[in-house]
Amino acid sequence: MLSNKAQYAFRALTHLVDKFDEGPVLISEIAEKKRIPLKFLENILLGLRKAGILESKKGKGGGYFIKDHPSKTSIAAVIRIVDGPIAMLPCVSLYFYEKCKYCDEGNCGLHGIMEKVRDATLAILENKTLMDLKSGQEIL
Structure with missing residues (x-):
């Protein structure tokens, strides 16, 4: 059975796949659109970034994005x-x-x-x- 953490991760990743061609997405947008607690989402996305699935950009226009094409x-x-x-x-x-x-x-x-x-x-x-x-x- 997938944990709640994994289910949240896939909900967030679904949003990032949908926005793949649009650039970085604010974590607050993902949390709001997918109804994921912000603090929990921060930890999930950080783990996916450390594992090389996601990248992040700081500053204006920053946020999270999928590192490689989603098909990979x-x-x-x-x-x-x-x-x-x-x-x-x-x-x-x-x-x-x-x-x-x-x-x-x-x-x-x-x-x-x-x-x-x-x-x-x-x-x-x-x-x-x-x-x-x-x-x-x-x-x-």
């Missing part, structure tokens, strides 16, 4: 930045692997099922980009 950033990349692993179990995570405490992966029926769930989820999330967030677009 996958939905999966954003989820990993904001929420961490996409996999439902740490033992099937591609980027955040951890051995389960009391489990033998070779003999665990759940492990194999969760690998399939991860692969099916990633097949969608890795192939959808920020461009798919554009207002009015059907995501699936």
